[in-house]
Amino acid sequence: MPQSADEHSTIDAVGSVDRAGNGIVGRERERGILRAQLRSALDGVGCLVLVSGEAGIGKTTLIDDLAGAAAARGCLVLWGHAYDLSVTPAYGPWVELLRRYPAGVERLPEPPAFVEDARSATAAGSSEALFFAAAAFFDDVARVQPLLLILEDLHWADQGSRDFLRFLARQLADRRILVAATYRSDELHRRHPLYTLLPVLVRESGVERLDVQRLDSDGSRALIASRYAIGGDDAARLERYIQDHAEGNPLFALELLRSLAEGGVLRLSGDTWSLGDTDRVRLPTLLLQVIETRLDRLGDETLSLLRVAAIIGQEVPLDLWQQVTGASDDALVKAIERGQASHILEEAASGTAIRFQHALIREALYESVISLRRRVWHRKVAETLAALPAPVPDIVAHHFQQAGDVRAVSWLLEAARRARMVYATTTATDRLETALGLDEQQGGASGLRGWLLAGLAGLGEMFARFDERRRMLDEARDIAVRANDATLLGLVEWYRAFIETHFDGSTAEALGSARDRIQRLPSGERARLYGFLYGIVGTPIGVDSVDMTCEIIVFQGQSGQYREALAAIERVYAESPILS
The missing domain is CATH 1.25.40 (Serine Threonine Protein Phosphatase 5, Tetratricopeptide repeat)
Structure with missing residues (x-):
């Protein structure tokens, strides 16, 4: 019996509601703006909201909170991500988002054929025709059930994904569709393609821009109070310590608090917490050092598995992880449980993969592997992916490329061919130019x-x-x-x-x-x-x-x-x- 649209409305936001349930502090203005845009979309006046800020500032937490509110109001919530340290295929975030669409749900239209079949996308005849077809599908869905479309880490998205976002944004004003996209403001520079796209989006579509700032002292105090019942002089000292060293970045603050608790400086005594001598704490100068300190407590076997996971990507399919590492079921379960308990991993919405809770955690793990060993693991990941029935050539090429393996050239050629089939010529050009450079470095070994x-x-x-x-x-x-x-x-x-x-x-x-x-x-x-x-x-x-x-x-x-x-x-x- 297929589910009704109403029965399905909360499915895709369940995980995000749980993550947001820890409480959000110091973000009343931002939450108010997002709620107002959600209400407008429900009334038939859609919008694109761009949520920006530095790494760890709380963009995803706000979007999680919005997803929970949207699901509670009957919206269908769909997510798509762009990923660092891996090559995103043409329209990658949109394809991921569409593949999470609940096919077979009563009253909802069937997804377009090109979601699974690139040949159908080619038959559209042009990128413009493809864009019209995708936008029409979203419009058809929104006539039955309001839509919240979430694009995470837009700064890593491919050109085709940005082009379709621009196309769709111009059509939202009279639709029950809210699009929320996050990006790191600290990743942008004058030559970054998103840098030049932002003013165009604002001019053409009346985009709502939300730049998430660092927490002030009141926000930092509320963040501490939401997790640790501590009072008196200890509370004041802890607030100064966190404000001085995290400087208002919520992720930094949480990592420092965990570091203090795990190091025994912040102790639970009965129902309250007490703070020891912070002068004895060897202060890390960078967040990555804080993360590394926490990672070291996981044990060698778990840490080794997590390092391989970091090489695989931000989202790690469980079957691939096990096949590459050769780990037993028990070892993998133990690594996942420890990673979740340490707030390093979370289960992906699909249930068949895990994700790193933050890109910075993954980056710390990735950088902790010496370059020669990274190359070995990248080659093994690439060979495993290449042997799958339907590998994504962009991802296979990335891993071969990171391994310094000439086979990257042929996979980049295949990635370019597929991008050309769906009219993503910018992506195709990038893949071919990259392949030519690699081929020259390898002395033409690819032939x-x-x-x-x-x-x-x-x-x-x-x-x-x-x-x-x-x-x-x-x-x-x-x-x-x-x-x-x-x-x-x-x-x-x-x-x-x-x-x-x-x-x-x-x-x-x-x-x-x-x-x-x-x-x-x-x-x-x-x-x-x-x-x-x-x-x-x-x-x-x-x-x-x-x-x-x-x-x-x-x-x-x-x-x-x-x-x-x-x-x-x-x-x-x-x-x-x-x-x-």
């Missing part, structure tokens, strides 16, 4: 330079950087001829015809000739080329040329060759097994 050059030449606006693209294709052609690689040569000829046809404004004859030469390739080589271009695998004979023919038809229509385009459409219908 893929020609494919990388051809792939780069075929991306983006065909009128831009024409001379540079032509040089890339010339070099790729020379590589193909030397290697007797007919497939690469076919790809080069197709891209050259496509670029020069657009640049010269000529007819589509060159494109047709290039397509016909490709169709004369042996079936295996032809399948390899079409797989690279369109992701077609195992399609019936004759279907593999449909996409290429459609590209020619689009060009003919755009350039006014209407008779030729109509004739080509008739031929496709007549010859294609799928369309017929």
Whole structure:
């Protein structure tokens, strides 16, 4: 029996409500602003809220609190994250968010096919069409149940994710959709793409910006009082100590308090706490040193497992963690329980993974592993991921790259191909340029330079950087001829015809000739080329040329060759097994 929308409304916010249940202090203004935007969204006036602040300032705590309030008011809450120290795939946070959508719930619309099938995304025809389809889906959901969409760590998001956020933000004013995005203000600089996007979002969409500041002395005092019943002179000394060393950062304050308690300086005596001599405390100069001190108390076996988890990522699938480390069930359970008890780990919403409670904790663990050992673990993680039935190429490439392994190049090429299929050309360009740099560092050991050059030449606006693209294709052609690689040569000829046809404004004859030469390739080589271009695998004979023919038809229509385009459409219908 499928759940009703009302029955499901609190599911995705349960964990966040629990985390927020510890109490929020000193944030009355921020909570008031978020509640007001939630009320407006429930009344049909949506908005994008940008919550910024330095690391550890309490952005996620505020968003957790908002999620709990939204769930209690009947909203469907969906989360998406961008992750540091790992390469986020094209539209990564949005894909994660959509994959948490409760399929099969009564009254709610089914998620779009492109959530699981990139081929369906390619069929949209353009990034704009894809954006319209995704926005229409969110609108359909919001007509049934109000939506809170949460994007964490926007400063790490890919270009495509930022572009869709901008697109969606312009459409929220008359919808029951609230979008809340967090980002680290201390990560931004003038060259950061989010730095230039922020004023655009404000100008176009009337964004609500919420910059979370450090706690003042009253806030720090309330934070201490919410966790430790301490009075008299000890309370005053503890408040001064925390204010002097945490300087109003809640995460720093909590870590210092835990450090004092675990070190026996802050002791529980009956129902109250007492404070010992803080002058004897060896004060850490950085938060990471505080975290490391706490980590050292976990025991060697648990600490070793957590270090590998930190190498895997911010969110760690349990199966992958166990497969990479070879740990027994008991050892893994013990590590998770100790990590949770020490406020280092929390269970992910999926129930099949754990997450680090804060990126700084993960960074401390990651940096505590010597570089050579990190490379070994990254290689093992990459090989394990690569052997899965449906690996994410961006993540596999990242781990091979961190391992200094030349296999990163081929995985970056695959990541670029998939990004191109969903019109994320900025991401595709980044992956190919990164792969070219790695290939050069490895002395061309991947043997893929020609494919990388051809792939780069075929991306983006065909009128831009024409001379540079032509040089890339010339070099790729020379590589193909030397290697007797007919497939690469076919790809080069197709891209050259496509670029020069657009640049010269000529007819589509060159494109047709290039397509016909490709169709004369042996079936295996032809399948390899079409797989690279369109992701077609195992399609019936004759279907593999449909996409290429459609590209020619689009060009003919755009350039006014209407008779030729109509004739080509008739031929496709007549010859294609799928369309017929």
